[in-house]
Each structure stands twice: as structure tokens, then as C-alpha cells.
Amino acid sequence: MVAKFHEPFFQGSTGKNSRGVLRIVILCLVAGAAIASRLFSVIRFESIIHEFDPWFNFRATKYLVSNGFYDFWDWFDDRTWHPLGRVTGGTLYPGLMVTSGVIYHALRALTIPVDIRNICVLLAPGFSGLTAFATYLFTNEMSTSHSAGLLAAIFMGIAPGYISRSVAGSYDNEAIAIFLLVFTFYLWIKAVKLGSAFWGALCALFYGYMVSAWGGYVFITNLIPLHVFVLVCMGRFSPRVYVSYCTWYALGTLASMQIPFVGFLPIRSSEHMSALGVFGLLQLVGFVEFVRSGVPSKQFATLLRGFVLLVFAISFGGLVLLTVSGVIAPWTGRFYSLWDTGYAKIHIPIIASVSEHQPTAWPAYFFDLNLLIWLFPAGVYLCFLKLTDEQVFVVVYAILASYFSGVMVRLMLTLTPIVCVAAALALSNILDTYLTFKSPEEPTAITSTEGSSSSATKKASKQEGLRSMRQPLIGIYAGFSKISVVTAMTTYLLIFVLHCTWVTSNAYSSPSVVLASRLPDGSQHIIDDYREAYQWLRQNTKEDAKIMSWWDYGYQIGGMADRPTLVDNNTWNNTHIATVGKAMSSREEVSYPIMRQHEVDYVLVVFGGLLGYSGDDINKFLWMVRIAEGIWPDEIKERDFFTERGEYRVDGGATQTMKDSLMYKMSYYNYHTLFPPGQAQDRVRNVKMPEVGPVLNTMEEAFTSENWIIRIYKVKDLDNVGRDHASAASFDRGNKKKKTTKKRGPKVLRVE
Amino acid sequence: MAPKKNAAAAVSIASPTSQTTTTIPSSTPIKTPSKSSSRNQSPQQVALGIWQNYLDKTPQRTKLIDVFMSFLVVVGVLQFVYCILAGNYPFNAFLSGFSATVGQFVLTASLRIQTNVENKAEFSSVSPERAFADYVFGSLILHFFCVNFIN
Numbered sequence: 001m002v003a004k005f006h007e008p009f010f011q012g013s014t015g016k017n018s019r020g021v022l023r024i025v026i027l028c029l030v031a032g033a034a035i036a037s038r039l040f041s042v043i044r045f046e047s048i049i050h051e052f053d054p055w056f057n058f059r060a061t062k063y064l065v066s067n068g069f070y071d072f073w074d075w076f077d078d079r080t081w082h083p084l085g086r087v088t089g090g091t092l093y094p095g096l097m098v099t100s101g102v103i104y105h106a107l108r109a110l111t112i113p114v115d116i117r118n119i120c121v122l123l124a125p126g127f128s129g130l131t132a133f134a135t136y137l138f139t140n141e142m143s144t145s146h147s148a149g150l151l152a153a154i155f156m157g158i159a160p161g162y163i164s165r166s167v168a169g170s171y172d173n174e175a176i177a178i179f180l181l182v183f184t185f186y187l188w189i190k191a192v193k194l195g196s197a198f199w200g201a202l203c204a205l206f207y208g209y210m211v212s213a214w215g216g217y218v219f220i221t222n223l224i225p226l227h228v229f230v231l232v233c234m235g236r237f238s239p240r241v242y243v244s245y246c247t248w249y250a251l252g253t254l255a256s257m258q259i260p261f262v263g264f265l266p267i268r269s270s271e272h273m274s275a276l277g278v279f280g281l282l283q284l285v286g287f288v289e290f291v292r293s294g295v296p297s298k299q300f301a302t303l304l305r306g307f308v309l310l311v312f313a314i315s316f317g318g319l320v321l322l323t324v325s326g327v328i329a330p331w332t333g334r335f336y337s338l339w340d341t342g343y344a345k346i347h348i349p350i351i352a353s354v355s356e357h358q359p360t361a362w363p364a365y366f367f368d369l370n371l372l373i374w375l376f377p378a379g380v381y382l383c384f385l386k387l388t389d390e391q392v393f394v395v396v397y398a399i400l401a402s403y404f405s406g407v408m409v410r411l412m413l414t415l416t417p418i419v420c421v422a423a424a425l426a427l428s429n430i431l432d433t434y435l436t437f438k439s440p441e442e443p444t445a446i447t448s449t450e451g452s453s454s455s456a457t458k459k460a461s462k463q464e465g466l467r468s469m470r471q472p473l474i475g476i477y478a479g480f481s482k483i484s485v486v487t488a489m490t491t492y493l494l495i496f497v498l499h500c501t502w503v504t505s506n507a508y509s510s511p512s513v514v515l516a517s518r519l520p521d522g523s524q525h526i527i528d529d530y531r532e533a534y535q536w537l538r539q540n541t542k543e544d545a546k547i548m549s550w551w552d553y554g555y556q557i558g559g560m561a562d563r564p565t566l567v568d569n570n571t572w573n574n575t576h577i578a579t580v581g582k583a584m585s586s587r588e589e590v591s592y593p594i595m596r597q598h599e600v601d602y603v604l605v606v607f608g609g610l611l612g613y614s615g616d617d618i619n620k621f622l623w624m625v626r627i628a629e630g631i632w633p634d635e636i637k638e639r640d641f642f643t644e645r646g647e648y649r650v651d652g653g654a655t656q657t658m659k660d661s662l663m664y665k666m667s668y669y670n671y672h673t674l675f676p677p678g679q680a681q682d683r684v685r686n687v688k689m690p691e692v693g694p695v696l697n698t699m700e701e702a703f704t705s706e707n708w709i710i711r712i713y714k715v716k717d718l719d720n721v722g723r724d725h726a727s728a729a730s731f732d733r734g735n736k737k738k739k740t741t742k743k744r745g746p747k748v749l750r751v752e
Numbered sequence: 753m754a755p756k757k758n759a760a761a762a763v764s765i766a767s768p769t770s771q772t773t774t775t776i777p778s779s780t781p782i783k784t785p786s787k788s789s790s791r792n793q794s795p796q797q798v799a800l801g802i803w804q805n806y807l808d809k810t811p812q813r814t815k816l817i818d819v820f821m822s823f824l825v826v827v828g829v830l831q832f833v834y835c836i837l838a839g840n841y842p843f844n845a846f847l848s849g850f851s852a853t854v855g856q857f858v859l860t861a862s863l864r865i866q867t868n869v870e871n872k873a874e875f876s877s878v879s880p881e882r883a884f885a886d887y888v889f890g891s892l893i894l895h896f897f898c899v900n901f902i903n
Contacts, residue, residue: 194875194877194878195866195874195875195878196875196877196878196882196886197859197862197863197866197883197886197887197889197890198882198885198886198889198890200890201886201889201890201893204893205893238874239865239866239868239871239874239875240874240875242861242862242865243862243865243866246858246859246861246862247858247859247862247890249858250851250854250855250858250859250894251855251890251893251894251897253851254848254851254855254894254897254898254901255893255897257847257897257901258897258900258901264843264844264847267847283858286861286865293870
């Protein structure tokens with residue numbers, strides 16, 4: 001009855017219109033859900049920028065908004081990497097900043113003046129709504145089902161794998177990059193399907209936008225050629241493929257070269273060679289197809305095919321030769337470590353030191369993509385069943401992205417769109433099968449239409465006895481099975497929504513600037529030491545006081561304290577970072593000259609021993625040692641920081657090198673005075689600290705935040721009367737010898 | 753030298769092909785015997801046969817496109833030879849010039865493919881006018897990028 005009541009409503013031209021209205025309403029709701037689920041952190045805490053990297057993006061955006069586009073384009077930043085500076089215009093992807101700058105000015109022109117900070121904070125949720133819409137378009141190209149696109153949109157809108165990098169306040173490149181990724185792929189599929197140069201050119205334009213936004217554009221640069229290559233290998237070369245790919249490559253490569261950071265890379269580096277190679281291959285294949293249509297001889301065609309293979313082999317060999325001889329740059333370390341997973345840990349400790357560059361554990365997949373992860377293989381399998389050009393793309397994308405996401409946690413982000421699409425394909429297939437109200441016709445009806453001959457064959461097939469050999473009749477008859485399956489899937493979907501909301505709320509919506517903890521009565525206690533310390537730096541130090549800290553905090557110091565730093569999160573100069581690492585891990589007498597040479601005024605360390613904040617500098621200390629050891633292997637040795645038994649200890653049993661290191665001294669300076677004598681306790685390492693704390697000679701404590709998380713030290717000036725700091729400090733402490741011995745020391749010749 | 757020859761060939765053939773556009777079906781049966789006899793002909797004659805076949809079968813507009821494409825090839829080759837001879841010091845200038853020819857070649861080839869009547873089935877949604885508009889759109893973008901990149 002219900003079905004009959006709805007049928008006129010959903011069929012015919014009015015049905016089409018009402019379906020369109022429904023679709024728009026659903027898409028708006030999906031976008032609303034995508035935005036709303038990202039606002040936990042803004043509502044709970046405040047509207048601020050969260051992690052480390054976004055602080056630089058925010059600072060660059062402020063520069064862009066206040067100084068205009070041309071100044072931003074050639075901005076030389078002399079407040080980072082202190083003695084060196086950073087040519088910012090040539091070393092960043094400007095897409096994110098320009099986008100928010102454009103939004104800022106557009107809103108101003110509409111007389112809605114919004115603070116640039118709020119635009120930056122809310123950019124990622126806004127673009128996530130667009131991502132959901134782009135996924136809808138992309139999936140609609142894959143499937144004829146009406147529901148697949150909408151399902152993919154809602155999956156993409158709330159999947160935690162994408163939310164993790166796009167909550168409000170996470171003003172990172174990925175915020176707009178995933179939208180551009182999906183939209184570029186949509187345009188690409190559209191171009192391949194239609195064989196239209198227009199869509200190819202649009203794809204190239206959005207590819208250029210993507211290049212300007214995120215370094216992950218290399219993924220597109222390799223995925224699209226791989227798709228085309230697979231198509232050619234499958235013998236599915238068609239003029240459509242030629243038109244779309246060549247348009248995309250010719251325009252897209254030029255577009256990507258407009259970004260100063262990319263420059264000549266598209267023709268010089270190995271990551272881009274696959275696109276060039278496939279471009280050449282397509283020219284050959286296109287030419288051969290053209291000639292073959294003109295020349296009828298079959299032998300000639302096989303000859304030409306051989307010719308194509310030969311040229312391909314020769315050009316591949318030439319590429320290898322050029323790479324070996326150094327004309328084409330080999331893989332950069334970051335990309336190379338994707339293939340050789342042990343490479344980074346051995347050769348480039350700075351890549352391995354980032355927690356995002358670790359392999360993914362399997363619970364992460366279930367955590368980030370609850371039911372999608374088991375629908376994902378089913379969706380890919382369905383793509384195999386009807387293998388058109390665009391299904392091949394899904395398969396290729398799925399295989400490549402699942403490999404990369406297994407190698408690196410961070411690349412889970414590129415996997416999420418295809419998981420959403422494939423899962424939506426699978427789920428919509430299930431729903432389409434089980435959600436039809438009309439049952440398939442009885443087998444007698446089918447045989448009767450075909451007449452007596454088919455019934456004869458049916459009898460024959462019965463005699464054969466194999467069920468699968470008979471006339472296949474596929475369909476669901478019983479209402480019970482329909483209802484149960486649909487109910488089960490609906491339950492899964494509801495659980496998925498609950499899971500996503502829970503994960504977003506609990507795992508991904510915490511600003512790392514503000515630490516939240518719970519008091520025993522359940523009320524929230526906010527630990528705001530970072531901003532306290534940065535604010536102190538901002539208000540109580542000279543405008544150009546140089547701050548030395550480990551590179552993790554470089555962007556935040558630049559953004560919040562607005563002071564020049566030595567190193568920051570853009571780790572472009574490994575030696576400079578190693579210098580800081582050496583200064584942190586050496587004795588005071590060694591590190592003081594280093595700090596003088598770099599005009600360091602303040603040193604900032606993060607110490608979580610009082611509060612149990614585990615991400616502090618003592619726990620990162622070994623990476624400093626390793627990075628410094630890579631440059632000065634005979635001065636810094638990692639072995640010296642371990643005890644005889646190979647333990648990394650900070651308590652009384654720590655090695656002398658550890659106790660003498662600047663980092664140790666700065667972290668535990670005066671720490672024992674906080675406790676009753678003999679009960680100093682480090683809550684992170686869970687050890688009892690020795691009775692007497694370390695002594696600092698070359699620097700003095702300038703500021704320690706409320707919970708001792710951030711400690712800032714001022715580097716002392718040279719001694720007035722020319723003593724070294726150790727003796728001057730010991731003189732001040734009153735350690736002078738009571739008896740002035742007249743004994744003369746060994747004489748030294750004065751040379752001046 | 754080469755473009756001139758091609759252009760001259762195209763111009764000289766322009767008038768007969770404009771008449772023979774309607775008689776294309778009549779020319780196709782001529783081709784089949786030439787194919788069967790090509791087995792025992794010298795390579796020169798085969799090439800000549802292919803060339804003649806091309807001249808007979810191709811519409812005039814397509815030939816015009818072909819002439820333009822061969823002109824682009826010549827310009828590209830000249831630039832490349834000059835780059836080899838004189839070095840690639842303003843590399844962006846070389847790149848933008850060279851990729852302009854390559855890109856334009858590719859776009860023109862796309863136009864040729866799309867407007868070819870034999871590929872009608874492949875490009876059901878692209879009419880020749882639409883193909884030309886796409887071509888203009890693509891070329892405008894290409895030239896904007898090239899002019900921007902040449903500094």
C-alpha cells in the first residue's frame with residue numbers, strides 16, 4: 001500500500017523534480033553535518049589555530065592580507081632561521097593563503113568584515129562541505145545508481161579519516177587539498193568519459209590549483225598517468241583517452257610550473273617522469289592507431305606494435321640513464337622512504353622523527369573508517385565486475401592509496417576518499433537490490449516469453465543437473481529477507497554515524513595549544529602554559545630577541561610570541577637543526593659559544609615532568625642527539641646518553657653526559673626545590689630525581705610557566721672581567737677558597 | 753623548407769579536395785585493389801600509395817589542421833636544435849616556448865581527432881563546433897601560462 005501511495009510521487013516528470021529537490025536537501029544536510037561535526041573544538045575551547053604547521057600558514061595569511069599579494073609573493077622572512085632567513089614566497093604552497101585571502105576580501109566587499117583568524121579557523125569545515133559535494137559528483141560518474149553519490153557524500157562528510165585533518169582550527173594545506181584532489185579526479189573522469197578537451201582543461205586548471213595548495217599533488221601526477229597506462233595496457237586506448245590526457249598534461253604541467261616552489265621540478269625530478277613517459281607513450285600509440293587505420297595490412301600493424309614497445313623500452317632506458325647520470329633528479333628522501341620503508345630511519349633521522357611518518361597499525365583503519373573499511377574491498381570488487389574506463393580508475397586508486405596509507409599514517413588522508421566512494425558503491429548496490437518493492441517475476445513468466453524452445457533448453461539444463469548452468473534468475477522474493485537486510489544495513493549506518501561523532505569528539509577535537517584535563521569532580525581544567533609563556537615572550541622581551549628551541553615549536557613561537565627563531569617546522573636546513581641539537585645536547589661550555597655565534601637571547605624548553613605531559617623535550621631528546629650525531633659524529637654520540645646497561649635514564653643513575661647536557665640542566669633546573677627534600681619526582685618518566693639539581697652557569701632562568709611546562713632561559717652576556725662563566729658562577733656562589741695560596745699556576749706566554 | 757613544401761602541397765590540393773568531398777565514397781573502392789597489390793610493390797610505391805590515399809581521403813579542413821601541426825613540429829624542432837646549440841640559459845624561456853609548441857600540437861591533434869568523422873561514435877557528446885570552442889579555450893589557457901612563464 002505504501003509503495004502504491006508513493007509511486008506517482010516518485011515517477012514521471014514530477015517525480016524527477018521531487019527527486020531533485022530531495023537530492024538538494026540531502027546534499028545541504030550533508031554539508032551541514034560535515035561542517036557541524038568539525039566544530040567541537042571551537043565550541044568547547046575557543047576559535048584558535050591548533051597544531052604547529054597551521055601557525056605558519058596563519059602568519060603567512062596575515063602577511064598576505066596586510067601587505068597585498070605581490071609583497072606576499074616575494075616575501076623574504078627574516079624572522080625565521082635566524083642567521084639565514086627564509087625566502088618564503090619560493091618555499092611555500094601559496095594556495096591555502098591565497099584562498100583565505102580571497103575569501104577575506106570577498107566578505108569585506110560584501111560588507112561582512114570578518115576577522116582573518118576566524119576565516120582561517122573555519123576554512124577547513126567550509127571546504128569539507130565542498131569535499132562532500134565533490135565526492136557526490138565523483139561517485140555519480142562511477143555508478144548509475146541514484147543513491148551511490150549521496151551515500152559517498154555523507155561518508156566523506158563525516159568519515160574520521162578526513163575529519164582528523166580538517167577540524168575547525170586546523171588551518172593546514174590538507175584543508176583545501178582534499179577537496180581539490182577529489183574535484184580534480186571528478187574532472188578527470190568526466191574528461192575521460194566524454195573525451196572532451198574542455199573538461200581536460202578544467203581538470204588541468206584544478207590540478208594547477210591543487211599544486212599551489214599541497215605537496216601531495218604528486219599523487220595526482222602519478223595516479224592519472226598510471227590510470228592511462230593501465231588503460232593502454234588493457235587495450236582500451238581510445239581517442240577519448242588521448243584527448244583528455246594530452247590536454248591535461250600539456251596544460252597541467254605548465255600550470256604546475258607557475259608555482260615558484262615547484263618551478264622546473266615537473267621536468268627535472270623523478271616523481272614527475274611517469275606523467276611525461278605516459279605522455280610520450282600516448283603520442284606513439286595515437287600515431288600508430290592513426291597509421292593503422294590508414295594502412296590495412298595486418299603484418300604492418302604488428303610491426304608497429306613492436307615499434308611502440310621498442311620506443312617505450314628505449315625511452316625508459318634513456319630515463320634510467322638520465323637519472324643515473326644526474327640530469328634528472330632522483331627521488332627525494334620523503335618519497336623514497338615510501339618505497340624503501342627502512343630508508344628514512346637509517347639515513348634521514350629527521351623524516352623518521354615525525355610521528356606522522358610511521359607505518360599504520362590496523363586498528364587505525366577501523367578507528368578512522370569504521371564500516372567503510374570492510375565495504376571498501378567489496379566496492380572495489382564490484383568495480384571489477386563491470387570494468388569501464390572510470391572503474392579502472394577506482395581500482396588503480398584503491399590499490400595505490402591503500403599501499404601508501406599502510407606505509408605512512410599521514411597518507412590515510414588520501415585513502416579516505418576512495419574508501420568512501422567504493423563503500424558507497426557497495427552499499428548502494430546492496431540497497432538497490434534489497435530495497436525494491438516489486439519482486440522479480442516468477443521463472444515461468446520468463447520462460448513463457450521465450451516460448452517453447454527455451455523451456456526445452458530449461459529441461460535440458462535440468463538434466464545437466466548443475467544449478468549454475470540453469471537459466472539464472474536473480475532477485476529477492478521474500479519480504480522478510482528484504483526487510484532484515486535493509487534493517488541490518490540501516491543499523492550499521494546509524495552505528496557509523498555514532499562512531500564518527502564519538503571519534504571526532506574524543507580523539508580529533510583537541511587543540512594542542514591548550515591542554516585540557518579533568519578535575520576529580522569532573523569539571524574541566526584547562527592548562528594554558530603554552531600561551532602563557534609565548535605571551536610572556538611577546539611582552540617582556542626585545543622585539544628582535546632570538547629564541548632558540550627545538551624545531552617543533554618554531555612556528556608557534558613565530559606565530560604567537562612573534563619573535564625570531566633559529567629553526568622551525570619547515571625543516572629545510574638539516575645542518576641548522578643539527579646545530580641546535582648539538583647546542584641542546586652538549587655541555588654548557590660547548591653550547592655557550594654556539595649560542596653566542598647565533599646571537600641567541602633566550603632558550604625555550606618544554607618540560608612535562610611536573611604534570612605528566614609526555615610530549616616534552618626530554619622525550620624528544622634522543623632525536624636531537626641523533627640528528628646532531630649525523631653531522632658531528634665525533635662530538636655527539638648517542639651511546640653516551642645511555643647507561644652501561646643501555647637504559648635511557650634521567651634520575652640519579654643517568655650518565656654523566658646526560659647530566660651535563662644543556663637540555664637536562666634546563667629541564668630539571670631548580671626542579672627539586674618544588675618538593676620536600678628527597679622526594680622530587682618526574683611524573684613522565686616515573687622516577688625519583690636526585691637530591692641536588694643541576695647547576696646552570698651560562699644562563700639564568702627567565703620564566704617558568706604555571707605548570708612548569710615551558711621554561712625560558714636567558715643566555716648570559718660575557719663576564720665583565722673576562723672570566724669564564726663556570727668560575728664566575730662559582731665565585732658568586734661563594735666557593736672561593738678560604739686560603740689564598742700563593743702558589744703560581746703554570747705560566748702561559750702572553751701573546752698580544 | 754619543410755613547412756613550405758607542406759603548405760604548397762596543401763594549397764595545390766585544396767581545390768580538388770573541395771570538389772571531392774562528396775565523392776569520398778567513390779574513392780574508397782579504389783583503395784582496396786591498391787592494398788592487395790601493395791604486397792609486391794617497392795617500399796617507395798607503398799609510401800606513395802599511402803600518401804595518395806591520405807590526399808584523397810582527408811577532408812580539406814583536416815589537411816589544414818595537419819599543415820598547422822607540421823608547422824608546429826618544425827618550430828618545436830628548431831627551438832630544440834637552437835637550445836642544443838646555444839645552451840639553455842634562460843631555461844624558463846626555452847621551456848615556455850617549447851611547451852607552447854608541444855601543447856599547441858597536442859591540442860590541435862585533439863581537435864583533429866574530435867572533428868574526424870570516423871571518431872563520431874567515440875565522441876557522441878562533442879560536436880565539431882563544441883570541439884573548436886574547447887580548442888580555443890585550451891589554447892587561451894596554454895598561451896596565458898606560456899606568456900606568464902616566459903617572464
